[in-house]
Amino acid sequence: RRWIPILDTFDEAGVDCAFELHPGEDLHDGASWERFLAATGDHPRACILFDPSHFVLQQLDYLDFIDRYHARIACFHVKDAEFNPTGRSGVYGGYQHWVDRPGRFRSPGDGHVDFRTIFSKLAQYDYAGWAVLEWECALKRAEDGAREGASFIRNHIVRRTEQAFDDFASSGVGRESVHAILGIAPRRPDQ
Template identity: 60%
Template structure:
């Protein structure tokens, strides 16, 4: 499986706003006018909740590295916001199942008493 080979991943956002007049890379358009362009984390169209959920579900312990490129935002702002964005998306995995409370055993006498079956 691929998950066994993932040691780190680039966290990068982008958006794609196609039009009939330009392709993905938009030829000679400026970055702000292109159909496909890189954005600061959270400003594009990437589903980071699903990505970080997959990483948590697959016991990922590697690096999440910000690869910042944005056609609009200042680099220092993007770096500061990006570091916070990554930190806020990392999922602390629980050590037990959410329904472990239900496996606390049972007391038949107490259950009969509660149900008025004594």
């Protein structure tokens, strides 16, 4: 009742509405996302802002999530996290300072997120959106995180190839040239 008019307005403007699935929010995982889609009639403007750090803190498989929901991912926060469980406190760490919590955000590459595989999966599914640095590291200075984060993203972007590595047929090299390179005599027509 509330969201369909909002999503329809996004549709009229030609804009997607990307929800950041976040621990503690109404939409926080695949199951809550599916319920929202069902309630909005699978509205085409309902999309996802994918942030793998939130999946680490909830102990969810963010790679399987990409496989399941890639068609709805419209934005991507490049933010890392780590989860080091203890017997004393959980992901929110008893409201301790961030540096003392078992679950804490980190600069890209300093936590537990497998960004190499994430960027590969997004390329596999022809993701055309942005990869945006969201920096909330509990340890590192912001200016260091920004400097390192920009090159981290640049170095992880996977540009899709236009042809398969073993697609020799479209290389423009003819059979005669291949035979010459390999030192193979051409076959006679009667062979």
